[in-house]
Amino acid sequence: MSNWPGRMKSEGFETVSIQLCTGISVDICVRYYRRSCDRRNRKRYKGAYAGLILLGIHDRCSPALASMVSSWSALLSSFDEVRQVLCDHGMTLDIKVIRKLTYRYAERARAEQQAGRIPLNDGDTLEGRRVVISTDGGRTRLREKKRGPKTKKDRTRFRGAWREPKLLIIYVVDAQGKQEKSFSPFIDGCFSGPDGVFHLLKGYLNSLRIQASDKILFVADGAHWIWNRIPGLINALGLTPERVYELLDFYHAVEHLGTVAGLKQMANTHNPVSAA
Numbered sequence: 001m002s003n004w005p006g007r008m009k010s011e012g013f014e015t016v017s018i019q020l021c022t023g024i025s026v027d028i029c030v031r032y033y034r035r036s037c038d039r040r041n042r043k044r045y046k047g048a049y050a051g052l053i054l055l056g057i058h059d060r061c062s063p064a065l066a067s068m069v070s071s072w073s074a075l076l077s078s079f080d081e082v083r084q085v086l087c088d089h090g091m092t093l094d095i096k097v098i099r100k101l102t103y104r105y106a107e108r109a110r111a112e113q114q115a116g117r118i119p120l121n122d123g124d125t126l127e128g129r130r131v132v133i134s135t136d137g138g139r140t141r142l143r144e145k146k147r148g149p150k151t152k153k154d155r156t157r158f159r160g161a162w163r164e165p166k167l168l169i170i171y172v173v174d175a176q177g178k179q180e181k182s183f184s185p186f187i188d189g190c191f192s193g194p195d196g197v198f199h200l201l202k203g204y205l206n207s208l209r210i211q212a213s214d215k216i217l218f219v220a221d222g223a224h225w226i227w228n229r230i231p232g233l234i235n236a237l238g239l240t241p242e243r244v245y246e247l248l249d250f251y252h253a254v255e256h257l258g259t260v261a262g263l264k265q266m267a268n269t270h271n272p273v274s275a276a
Contacts, residue, residue, distance in 0.1 A: 001033055001050050008033040008048070016049060018057060021065040023090035028052070058108065059101055066105050069093070073102040113200075118207040124183065126172065127212040133205075134219045134249075135168045135197055135226055138189065165189045166197035170204060194225040198233055205237055217245045221252035 001008050011032045017025045034047030049057075056063045072082045079095045079102075086093055093101075112118070139162060146157040167189035172180045179185075186204055190196045210216065216239065220226045227246070234244055 001048075004033070004048070006035055008035060011047070014049075016052065016060060018052075019061045019065060019091075021062060021068055021091070023092075059104055061101060065091070066101055069098055069101045070105040073098065113203065118204065120207065121184070124208065125212075126208045126210050128214050129172045129180075129183070130174070130215045130217070131210065131213045132171050132173055132217045132219060133168070133201070135166065135201065136220060137223070138165045138167050139163075140165060163191060165191050166194060168197055168201050168204075170201075170208070194229060198229050202233060202236060210237055211239065213243070215243055215245065217247060219247050219249055221249050222256075 011034055013029050014032045016028050016030055018028055019025050030049045030051045032047055032049055052058070058066065061069075069082065069086070072085055073079065076082050076085065079098050082098050083093060083095055086098075141160040142163050143158050144161050146159055148157060150156055167187070169185055169187050171185040172183040174180055186208075188200055188204070190200055218230055230246065234241065
């Protein structure tokens, strides 16, 4: 607690109920610390259970349960479906609890990633391998609250604004260009724009030791925000240009060729003499 931001003081021991992934709860007696100014300023995260944090226990649930809830939240289409799956496994959690566990688990994972502590498996190394790196822009809608009066059912109004997340993927291929199943692809994204996704990409490649790879292929569409930043990324990672290849994505190229072919067909339709 001496390394905690701000001065914390002990409030004595408290009994905390920890929920496990088996569906049962365990009561633990643990010391509680808080800042003396928290109650006056009504801040969130008023204190901390230091003993639980050392064990990796956050939000009064075991690490296995937090991981399970977050995984199902990423895989399924709604928190209500996650709640139903957990009920089938003997765990009854409210949707608000599921949402809180998922968001805070993601915050801790992103903090670990920004600190350079990306957990890797034994096979997650790029040494001597052929690496494919791709990035692109997506499209999604975010639920954003609207200011003003609530609905007749006392619900907060919201707007579904369209946003463009920047996405990335890193995977490995063999000599024939087929994806290797022994390497799990790294897929991530952010809403912080092109600089944000390239900063994220740089962190992943450094952790995966991209410098020891055999060949590196960048695949993307023709967007300028991608290709204008790739040379800087290559220099920042200390890669030799002889091992780096750049390729325009086949499907995006074919899409533009199809557009050109359609324009030619339209021109021939309006001018049958020249077509003849």
